[in-house]
Amino acid sequence: MENLDIARIFDEIADILELKNENPFRIRSYRRAARVIRDLPEDVKSLASTGELKTVPGIGASLADKIEEIIATGTCQAYEDLKKDPVYSLTELLSIPGVGPKLAVRLNKELGVKNVDDLEKAAREGRLHSLEGIREKLEEKILKGIEQYRRHVGRFKLADALTYAESIVKVLKAQKGVTKIDIAGSLRRMKETIGDIDILVIAGKAHSSKVMDTFTEMDIVADIIAKGDTKSSVLLKSGIQVDLRILEKQSYGAALHYFTGSKDHNVAIRDRAKRMGLKVSEYGVFDSKTNKLLAGAREEDVFRLVGLPFIPPELRENSGEIEAAEQGKLPKLIDQSDIRGDLHMHTKASDGANTIEEMALFAKKLGYEYIAITDHSKAVTVAGGLDEKALEAHIKEIEKANKKVKGIEILSGIEVDILPDGSLDLDDSVLAKCDVVIGAVHSRFNMSSEEMTKRIIKGISNPNVNILAHPTGRIINERDPYQVDLEAVIEAAKKKRVALELNSYPDRLDLRDVHCRQAKEAGVKIAIGTDSHAALQLSNIRYGIATARRGWLEAGEVINTFSLAKLKRFLAKQG
């Protein structure tokens, strides 16, 4: 069982309890536990085995027992009992924005709506707003929500897919006969969402059937879709499909290239090969005339034979990477070792789970030279945002912690709201005392593009602002970006010496890859921040780095690769 499987069960329990209109306190505790577990970079299984489960904030004794039951049996009795309740079938409806548990139950009672299809039909026929208290506007919102839901269904977030893939790789790697294993497909390219997971292995003939058995018998598997000697597919309990291919050593590199994709990149490489008198397939590179196999064991060989240097998987989208490779102009992509600090994180002062010191100590473990503490400002009341007075006190606390914790610089900062009129939520005199000011939009997402663009540009034009947080506001698979003229924002950021954030929170990845590249081309700097709300989440930086690589970014274009001195110059708008 993976953390995500346990989190999903708790979320479903909360959904059913909500539909049953049960005690809100109980519902919240399941929700909270689900979120905590989902965000935990550590394996819940190992925490359970050392008895540490109960020490995780948000997990009490009773939930810890349930987690242990799920680890042991794959489910828990409480969940199985709840699933028998007739409202269980309505949980799908809760995925539609605008449909809460009360409405779902009403729609079911009064209109006989049982699933998303029924809901769509009822909304299209205008039957929803015939109900008392339901306006036409909500009906429209629900229809839009259904469209969004259909678009996302079947695609999984990068972080979730990667978690499963890495744990499968670990299992298979330990199998006898497995000498090589790689993740391929969109996951190797680190796309923000993943359709299915592709894994390739070399395993001696004598071992292949045992490897397939192990793969199909993993406890995270719900269904076996296909099982053969060289290819098997399974459906995980979480709904993700995984394809496993066993390959021969002599064609492994060609297959790795083929199954990494993207399809468009492959087509372009194949066309190029054709022009050179070659044939590229998943089995190798061949001479088109003689059909002689020229190479196939290593992926590098495929590129070499078509006259190109190795192209990193994240660039393989046929969006100029082949031309750049040909001209020796591939970017030297940023990687983890370039990162010197993290400039976006929350503490107990607002809605974070850890103290300033705890954040700093974890960052030190990651090898960072500096961090910035950036709690919310007062407009975000649900997060306990700070007002001027509280921020002044917080800055003092940060300075104290900075003296106490050696070996890392703790910069003082704030994630200040850009209010609907474009003014900032806190007084300039206090903002001026912060080392790092992040401007952010957290309200009124539904403005027109014109209004939103004006709002953001006014916000980042305040000379105290250094970084624009999650510039488009999208939540992957949940909330579309708000309407904004990003090009105009990029231009303003350039003029005002403001960096755009690449928020690494797995649900955000905002700026997304193509927008990072757009910013890069305009000469605007990027800040890769984790927006951590707990120390362990600082590790989420990997998703930001992956997205940055997809956006062609080099270390020099990302401000948190700078030395502290250079960063300070940038923050002072001298860099």
Ligand code: DGT
């Ligand atoms: P996904 O799973 O939808 O997130 O995207 P991918 O890229 O992982 O696609 P998938 O799993 O269907 O196939 C894996 C790779 O196999 C894909 O990136 C390229 C290669 N591939 C699959 N089908 C074709 C095809 O019809 N033509 C070519 N040239 N390559 C293909």
Ligand code: CA
């Ligand atoms: Ca795939």
Ligand code: CA
């Ligand atoms: Ca696939």
